[in-house]
Amino acid sequence: MSAILELRRLLTPLLLVVMFAGALWTYQTKHYAVEEARHVRQLRDQIETERVRLSMLKAEWSELTQPGRLQDLVEAHPDRLGLQPFGISRMVRITDIPFSPDHDFIADVVAANANTGLQVR
Amino acid sequence: MRIAADEFGGGAVLEPSWVAPRPKAAAAAADRAGSRSRIVLMIGLFVILYGTICGRLIMLGFVEATPTIYQSDAAAAISAARPDLVDRNGEILGTDIRTASLYGEPRRILDVDEAAEGIHSVLTNLSVDWLRERLTGTGGFVWIQRELTPTERDAIHNLGIPGLGFLPENQRFYPGGPVAAHIVGAVNVDNQGIAGIEKYIDDQGLAELQEFGFANGGGLNLEPVRLSIDLRVQHILRDELVSMMERHTAEAAAGIVFDVHTGEIIAMSSLPDFDPNQPAQALEPDRLNRVTAGVFELGSVFKVFTVAMALDENVATLDTIFDASHPLRSGGFVINDFHGKNRPLTAAEVFIYSSNIGAARMALAAGTTTQQEFLSRIGITSRVGTELPERASPVVPRAADWRDLTTITISFGHGMSTTPMNLVVATAALLNGGIFLPPTLLPRTEEEAAALGTRVVSEETSREMRYLFRLNVLEGSGSRAEVPGYLVGGKTGTAEKVVNGAYSSTQVLNSFLAAFPMDNPQYVVLIVVDDPNPEVPGGGNTAGYNAAPAVANVIRRSASILGVAPRFTPFDGATLAAY
Numbered sequence: 001m002s003a004i005l006e007l008r009r010l011l012t013p014l015l016l017v018v019m020f021a022g023a024l025w026t027y028q029t030k031h032y033a034v035e036e037a038r039h040v041r042q043l044r045d046q047i048e049t050e051r052v053r054l055s056m057l058k059a060e061w062s063e064l065t066q067p068g069r070l071q072d073l074v075e076a077h078p079d080r081l082g083l084q085p086f087g088i089s090r091m092v093r094i095t096d097i098p099f100s101p102d103h104d105f106i107a108d109v110v111a112a113n114a115n116t117g118l119q120v121r
Numbered sequence: 122m123r124i125a126a127d128e129f130g131g132g133a134v135l136e137p138s139w140v141a142p143r144p145k146a147a148a149a150a151a152d153r154a155g156s157r158s159r160i161v162l163m164i165g166l167f168v169i170l171y172g173t174i175c176g177r178l179i180m181l182g183f184v185e186a187t188p189t190i191y192q193s194d195a196a197a198a199i200s201a202a203r204p205d206l207v208d209r210n211g212e213i214l215g216t217d218i219r220t221a222s223l224y225g226e227p228r229r230i231l232d233v234d235e236a237a238e239g240i241h242s243v244l245t246n247l248s249v250d251w252l253r254e255r256l257t258g259t260g261g262f263v264w265i266q267r268e269l270t271p272t273e274r275d276a277i278h279n280l281g282i283p284g285l286g287f288l289p290e291n292q293r294f295y296p297g298g299p300v301a302a303h304i305v306g307a308v309n310v311d312n313q314g315i316a317g318i319e320k321y322i323d324d325q326g327l328a329e330l331q332e333f334g335f336a337n338g339g340g341l342n343l344e345p346v347r348l349s350i351d352l353r354v355q356h357i358l359r360d361e362l363v364s365m366m367e368r369h370t371a372e373a374a375a376g377i378v379f380d381v382h383t384g385e386i387i388a389m390s391s392l393p394d395f396d397p398n399q400p401a402q403a404l405e406p407d408r409l410n411r412v413t414a415g416v417f418e419l420g421s422v423f424k425v426f427t428v429a430m431a432l433d434e435n436v437a438t439l440d441t442i443f444d445a446s447h448p449l450r451s452g453g454f455v456i457n458d459f460h461g462k463n464r465p466l467t468a469a470e471v472f473i474y475s476s477n478i479g480a481a482r483m484a485l486a487a488g489t490t491t492q493q494e495f496l497s498r499i500g501i502t503s504r505v506g507t508e509l510p511e512r513a514s515p516v517v518p519r520a521a522d523w524r525d526l527t528t529i530t531i532s533f534g535h536g537m538s539t540t541p542m543n544l545v546v547a548t549a550a551l552l553n554g555g556i557f558l559p560p561t562l563l564p565r566t567e568e569e570a571a572a573l574g575t576r577v578v579s580e581e582t583s584r585e586m587r588y589l590f591r592l593n594v595l596e597g598s599g600s601r602a603e604v605p606g607y608l609v610g611g612k613t614g615t616a617e618k619v620v621n622g623a624y625s626s627t628q629v630l631n632s633f634l635a636a637f638p639m640d641n642p643q644y645v646v647l648i649v650v651d652d653p654n655p656e657v658p659g660g661g662n663t664a665g666y667n668a669a670p671a672v673a674n675v676i677r678r679s680a681s682i683l684g685v686a687p688r689f690t691p692f693d694g695a696t697l698a699a700y
Contacts, residue, residue: 067356
């Protein structure tokens with residue numbers, strides 16, 4: 001009987017301690033969560049900024065490599081670039097080239113390109 | 122307290138005096154049972170109450186904090202995000218770039234004069250008076266200027282004026298400018314598609330997404346829309362059309378490169394065109410997409426269909442003789458040949474010499490009903506849809522008005538107007554083995570195409586048509602379209618334009634309808650040029666002089682890009698002598 005009463009008297013301060021600990025823990029967790037949320041938001045903003053920048057750069061790259069622009073540049077600077085369209089007769093299949101009968105060069109090329117995904121036809 | 126005591130100490134000991142005496146054991150048991158059930162009830166109620174509160178708290182904890190948008194109206198008004206448009210190789214045709222728009226919150230502005238003058242120092246086109254009026258008052262939000270350049274944005278930001286802010290906006294940018302203008306179309310200031318594929322995308326549901334706020338401000342990453350276009354071939358086609366138009370001071374020109382096995386449009390251009398970065402140009406009436414939205418009497422290229430009909434309906438073989446030695450009279454009109462041979466011609470000769478008389482006799486031999494049925498079977502008389510909203514229906518005479526004379530004129534391409542797209546799609550069907558494929562601007566595999574295709578002519582007819590196309594370049598009117606190594610085949614068309622209600626002998630619409638390589642056609646190329654003039658005074662002005670060389674240039678420059686390897690046979694004159 002008195003043990004129970006004793007326990008009851010102890011219960012209140014015990015609960016108080018538990019409550020303060022709980023409050024502290026809750027506060028810390030919340031603070032931590034807020035910090036994390038801010039961090040996440042910052043990262044998101046950063047990703048968004050980078051994404052926008054990336055799309056700007058892509059658009060610029062695309063503008064700079066337009067076939068029409070390249071053609072104009074090639075035509076405007078023949079002395080410096082020295083580029084011209086290649087003639088059709090310059091285009092052959094590798095199998096059409098008469099290699100030395102002593103050595104199978106085609107096999108070499110096929111082997112060299114085996115890992116690059118290039119198709120030799 | 123009594124109840125608590127009762128609970129702790131037991132009812133028998135601390136029973137209050139006012140409780141009526143009862144049989145002791147039974148009363149205590151009943152009492153205990155009653156109070157316990159009340160307590161259980163209370164506990165239950167509290168558990169439910171606090172449980173609800175906790176549950177609600179947890180739910181609230183999971184709700185994402187939505188930042189309150191002060192300018193909710195403005196946020197809804199800013200330009201919505203659109204997916205990128207890319208060609209078949211992933212090259213960008215159209216993309217969003219982020220710009221900033223300047224707004225003010227008048228009630229937060231401390232010194233209106235300072236703010237107005239500050240803004241004016243950067244944006245000189247806005248007057249100080251207008252700014253002062255705009256920024257005075259207690260309003261919560263006013264637009265000042267939309268779509269600033271990054272430099273302007275930074276300059277205003279550095280002024281440090283309170284009460285000014287920026288909202289990000291999406292602006293559509295087409296890096297290629299006019300190169301694929303009629304395909305991509307254009308958007309308005311709110312980034313909504315108003316023409317071309319841009320409008321098609323909106324009609325596919327993007328508009329609804331934007332309306333419900335899912336596609337605003339770039340929060341949602343939209344997948345790029347891939348088209349069947351090849352940007353390099355598209356540039357080559359347009360480049361050749363531009364230089365042909367300059368050489369021959371033509372009024373307009375149009376061209377298509379079409380994959381005969383999949384029905385994909387590889388390139389499509391119509392001149393004069395516009396810069397989609399300045400969408401207002403798109404609405405000028407002269408700038409329509411002539412390939413899908415313009416109908417023309419295309420002239421002699423129609424003999425392709427007349428001959429194919431005769432072959433497929435067993436009206437003639439390639440060697441059947443048609444008498445073209447005399448002009449043909451019908452309904453008070455006289456049908457003549459442009460370069461008359463004045464002798465009987467075989468069906469093959471009718472094709473390569475482009476004999477009107479021969480084609481007319483061929484169509485009469487087949488009969489009007491057969492002609493109507495055949496043209497509708499290969500899709501010439503109905504609208505062929507691409508994804509583009511700009512499309513026109515062919516202008517076909519009504520069946521009741523379709524007399525012998527109609528049959529005759531249609532046999533060589535007059536008396537019926539159709540779009541260049543119709544012509545190309547039907548020709549692809551004649552050359553690819555006889556399968557009609559609806560055209561598309563979106564990528565399509567051969568398997569998908571096979572499921573969509575319908576047979577319209579026999580493989581035998583297709584083989585004979587390939588032979589005739591090739592023969593016409595080797596021996597007929599299309600010789601200037603030859604590109605060594607690519608076995609080009611084609612048919613010329615020189616149609617007299619209707620001027621003031623009569624056919625003009627000086628103003629013509631020329632076309633060259635080609636395919637390559639003719640032993641196994643992969644691509645159909647069509648170039649149409651409206652009202653060209655001879656390059657030099659007295660020079661030729663038929664399709665063989667303008668459209669055919671342009672087609673040859675397009676094929677020469679684009680064949681290797683399209684993956685067609687050149688092949689040299691001894692008969693083509695060129696050999697691999699270099700090796």
